[in-house]
Amino acid sequence: xxxxxxxxxxxxxxxxxxxxxxxxTATRMTLFLLQGHRTEAGEISQALDExxxxxxxxxxxxxxxxxxxxxxxxxxxxxxxxxxxxxxxADLVAIEETASFGGLYFVLNGLLSPIDGIGxxxxxxxxxxxxVKTKGIAEVIVALNATAExxxxxxxxxxxxxxxxxxLTQIAHGIPVGGELGYVNSRTITQAFQRRVHLDT
Amino acid sequence: xxxxxxxxxxxxxxxxxxxxxxxxTATRMTLFLLQGHRTEAGEISQALDExxxxxxxxxxxxxxxxxxxxxxxxxxxxxxxxxxxxxxxADLVAIEETASFGGLYFVLNGLLSPIDGIGxxxxxxxxxxxxVKTKGIAEVIVALNATAExxxxxxxxxxxxxxxxxxLTQIAHGIPVGGELGYVNSRTITQAFQRRVHLDT
Numbered sequence: 001x002x003x004x005x006x007x008x009x010x011x012x013x014x015x016x017x018x019x020x021x022x023x024x025t026a027t028r029m030t031l032f033l034l035q036g037h038r039t040e041a042g043e044i045s046q047a048l049d050e051x052x053x054x055x056x057x058x059x060x061x062x063x064x065x066x067x068x069x070x071x072x073x074x075x076x077x078x079x080x081x082x083x084x085x086x087x088x089x090a091d092l093v094a095i096e097e098t099a100s101f102g103g104l105y106f107v108l109n110g111l112l113s114p115i116d117g118i119g120x121x122x123x124x125x126x127x128x129x130x131x132v133k134t135k136g137i138a139e140v141i142v143a144l145n146a147t148a149e150x151x152x153x154x155x156x157x158x159x160x161x162x163x164x165x166x167x168l169t170q171i172a173h174g175i176p177v178g179g180e181l182g183y184v185n186s187r188t189i190t191q192a193f194q195r196r197v198h199l200d201t
Numbered sequence: 202x203x204x205x206x207x208x209x210x211x212x213x214x215x216x217x218x219x220x221x222x223x224x225x226t227a228t229r230m231t232l233f234l235l236q237g238h239r240t241e242a243g244e245i246s247q248a249l250d251e252x253x254x255x256x257x258x259x260x261x262x263x264x265x266x267x268x269x270x271x272x273x274x275x276x277x278x279x280x281x282x283x284x285x286x287x288x289x290x291a292d293l294v295a296i297e298e299t300a301s302f303g304g305l306y307f308v309l310n311g312l313l314s315p316i317d318g319i320g321x322x323x324x325x326x327x328x329x330x331x332x333v334k335t336k337g338i339a340e341v342i343v344a345l346n347a348t349a350e351x352x353x354x355x356x357x358x359x360x361x362x363x364x365x366x367x368x369l370t371q372i373a374h375g376i377p378v379g380g381e382l383g384y385v386n387s388r389t390i391t392q393a394f395q396r397r398v399h400l401d402t
Binding site for chain 2: 004005006007008010011013014015017018019020025027028029030031032033034035036037038040041042043044045046047048049050051052054055064065066067070071088089090093109
């Protein structure tokens with residue numbers, strides 16, 4: 001049943017690299033673009049080419065940026081003594097959208113995972129301590145996934161900061177707001193009990 | 202919180218044209234591509250450009266094709282007297298994957314929808330009758346969505362074939378295989394009862 005031309009198969013195959021996109025979704029997207037949305041297809045292609053040509057990693061925090069220094073690192077108002085460690089630019093964006101953090105970031109582009117051969121060098125962690133020292137950081141906030149890799153990475157950062165007087169904090173683990181207890185796994189419930197907070201009475 | 206460069210925003214915005222992709226998914230896809238999957242991003246862009254340059258509508262059935270005549274229309278073995286009318290190339294692909302139909306197709310690229318100003322001209326339906334006559338079609342199988350637009354289009358095709366001796370059939374409506382009665386709407390259950398089939402006893 002070779003009903004699709006090779007050039008169409010090529011688009012389907014390329015789109016399957018996207019997170020959460022399998023063959024079925026990629027096929028739907030491809031036929032959608034080539035059939036009635038050719039202008040939009042051209043826009044995607046052009047936008048990707050332009051971004052690939054102009055977007056690199058920020059020299060200081062490794063966030064995605066169109067300049068040597070990203071908008072956050074270049075903003076003097078963000079130098080409040082806080083540095084937030086995140087796994088990816090996507091997590092950075094998620095935090096920025098909440099407007100709940102006003103300091104600088106350090107983007108790891110991954111988490112420590114000895115099984116996958118990802119050590120401190122792969123995460124460019126050698127740039128971390130110099131950044132903490134030169135930017136007058138008083139508190140490092142670890143905002144990583146609550147997974148084994150996230151915990152291993154947090155442990156490594158703790159060791160890096162052992163001989164400094166920089167405070168190390170971790171974002172809270174617990175029941176998601178709007179979430180229901182019955183749908184949360186038992187380790188989350190255990191953590192939520194251990195880290196319970198006092199309410200004013 | 203302008204943490205994203207305009208070139209990144211441009212990719213996010215372009216990807217949002219895709220079916221089922223909102224801002225959140227588009228952002229995740231964009232950062233995924235630009236951060237650790239730049240080769241794949243280049244492949245998507247190149248595949249789209251090449252497909253846009255080489256893929257057009259088949260002259261005969263309007264399926265997507267890299268030649269004037271698509272692989273199905275060009276295959277003599279598919280001239281079995283059956284013509285299947287589908288809404289889109291995506292539906293054609295879905296049917297081809299089941300290998301349950303061995304004839305020719307006619308792709309409407311839409312459904313009749315007077316409210317949206319989509320009439321017979323927009324669907325290029327003037328090419329339908331000549332195709333039925335020149336290809337020796339004995340049965341037209343309507344394989345459209347079971348919606349008001351699908352029914353309106355089916356009705357129009359029925360009128361087109363009124364003065365011919367071509368048989369007109371419609372694919373069965375009923376309970377999806379693997380589906381549960383409790384999750385199916387009442388019109389489907391009504392149709393399933395009306396179109397019940399005898400079982401050998």
